Amino acid sequence: MKKITFYNTRSWEEVYIAQAFQNAGVSADISYTEEKISPEHLPRETDADIISLFVNSQVDHSVLAALPRLTHIAARSTGYDHIDMSACKERGITVSTVPSYGENTVAEQAFALLLAISRKICLAYSQVREEGDFSFDNLQGFDLKGKTIGVVGTGRIGRHSIAIARGFGMKVIASDAFPDQRLAQELGFEYRTFDDVLKESDVITLHVPYLKETHHLINEAAFGKMKDGVVLVNTSRGAVVDTQALVKALKSGKVGGAGLDVLEGERNLRAEDEVVRTSTSIQDLKTLIREHELMNMPRVIVTPHMAFYSREAYRDILETTAANILAFATGTPQNVA
Numbered sequence: 255m256k257k258i259t260f261y262n263t264r265s266w267e268e269v270y271i272a273q274a275f276q277n278a279g280v281s282a283d284i285s286y287t288e289e290k291i292s293p294e295h296l297p298r299e300t301d302a303d304i305i306s307l308f309v310n311s312q313v314d315h316s317v318l319a320a321l322p323r324l325t326h327i328a329a330r331s332t333g334y335d336h337i338d339m340s341a342c343k344e345r346g347i348t349v350s351t352v353p354s355y356g357e358n359t360v361a362e363q364a365f366a367l368l369l370a371i372s373r374k375i376c377l378a379y380s381q382v383r384e385e386g387d388f389s390f391d392n393l394q395g396f397d398l399k400g401k402t403i404g405v406v407g408t409g410r411i412g413r414h415s416i417a418i419a420r421g422f423g424m425k426v427i428a429s430d431a432f433p434d435q436r437l438a439q440e441l442g443f444e445y446r447t448f449d450d451v452l453k454e455s456d457v458i459t460l461h462v463p464y465l466k467e468t469h470h471l472i473n474e475a476a477f478g479k480m481k482d483g484v485v486l487v488n489t490s491r492g493a494v495v496d497t498q499a500l501v502k503a504l505k506s507g508k509v510g511g512a513g514l515d516v517l518e519g520e521r522n523l524r525a526e527d528e529v530v531r532t533s534t535s536i537q538d539l540k541t542l543i544r545e546h547e548l549m550n551m552p553r554v555i556v557t558p559h560m561a562f563y564s565r566e567a568y569r570d571i572l573e574t575t576a577a578n579i580l581a582f583a584t585g586t587p588q589n590v591a
Contacts, residue, residue, distance in 0.1 A: 256303030256325075257283045258579060261311055262290050267572060274576035280583075296320045304582070306330055306575055313337045318345055326350070326582045330575045334591050349591040350578035354410055356567030361414035363561035364459050364489045365422075367513025370555050371485055372396050377552075399423035404455030406448070406471070407462035407490070408434060415459055416441050427451055452479040457487065464491035474499040483510035489561040492516040501547050504554065511553045515561045 260271060263286045275282050291297045292312040297305075297320050305321065306328040307313070318324060318341055327337060327349045334351055342349055370376055373395040381387045403419045405412050405428040412428065419426050426443035433445040451458065458480070462468050472486070473496040486509055488495055497518045503509040548554050562568075574589070581588040 256583065257301055257323075258285070258304045258306070259297070259299055259302040260284065260286045260306045261297075262308040262330075263288060267568075270569060270572040271576055274573055275580070278576075278580050280580060291317055293317060304328065304579055306579065307336075309333065309336050311336060313342075315341045318342070318347065326579070326587075328575050328579050328582075329591070330571050337591075339591065348582065348587055350575075350582065350587065350589045351591050352571050352574045352578075353589050355570040355574065356562045356564060357410040358414045359564040359567040360411045360461075360489050360561040361418055362564075363515060363557070364415055364461075364487050364513070365418050367487050367489070367515065367555055367557070368398070368457060368459070368485065371511040371513050371553070372398060376555060398457075401425070401456040402427060402454055403457040403459060404428065404446075404451035405443070406430075406451060406458065406460050408437060408445075409461060411489075412461035413437060413441065415461060416443055424457075427454060449479060452476055453481070455484060456481060457485045459487040460490045460494055462490050462494060464493055468494050470494070470496040470499075472496065472500070474502065477503040477508055480508060482508055484508070485511045485513070487513040489515040492518040497548065501551070504548075504551055509553075511555075512548070512551075513555045514548065515557045516559050517548070517556065 260268070263271075268286050271284070275284070285299065289295065289298075290311040291305075291307065293314055293316045296317060300320055301323055302321055303323050304326045305324065307330065309331050313327065313336065315338065318338075324345070324347055327342065327347060329337065329349060329351045332351055332353060332355070334349055337349055339349065374393045378390070378393050381393075398419075399422060402425045405416055405419070405426060408416065408428050408430040412430070416426050416428065420442055426441070427446045427450070428438075428443055429446060429448040429451045435445070438445055446454070460472070462471065468491075471494050477499055486495070486500070492514075495518070500509065500512065504512060549556055578587075578589050
């Protein structure tokens, strides 16, 4: 087995990775580091044949030049926009990804945000813990049962959200560029046009990838079509929502509440794995994003792009990554980007 370097790892991750190679009966020369790599932080060890990294590392021509023996990059993510694919192609370097993980995990986070809004959980918690106030006059919420939820995007995550919504007794309508009528029949929901979803939904949850076509999909015009007091949940990508338009809609009351696990420009604030892998305190995180107006709005709940991060989902990431490396090393690459 060639030399492998894992970047952005913690000690407990190393145990999972080592176990995966042991289970496969492979003895590998593996090194681990908590460091990330980027044009500003070139790799210290330059003799790796295979590297694995998360989304807060950046790979371009300069990083590749520092790794003359490199033949494969195992991305521990579904996306690979942090890797210069053209530069890799020029060098004959293949890139593997983790095509799916944590579909139910992200859907569960979407409903955690929705429930926190619908039952004013954060306000109630703060009131009791910080003030010792057990009154509930200002804590009246609303039921999910009977409400119409619009699911934008019915892929792996969207379909889990639909199943959860049906469990709450919600009416589900959905929009998708490629409607799956068989899925609609199985889960008991209806496909509508995107405009109809905007107009008819009490709650809208976003589960679309970030593409040129979905940039600011939810913009000022979209908000104008929604019901007054609609609740918006976004666990997809920050730039799917026009932040300026959302702030305006919240101030006007058009949007009654927003649960956001993602923010526009969040890469500049904190890459998703750094949020959970460092010892940064909540106060440090607040400091990083204190200028973000959404953070100070009372009907908004923001979490640090953590929807993907459950014990089970992250284990799947590590196991799939190890399998991708083993497949490449044995001449049968899989999950190649």
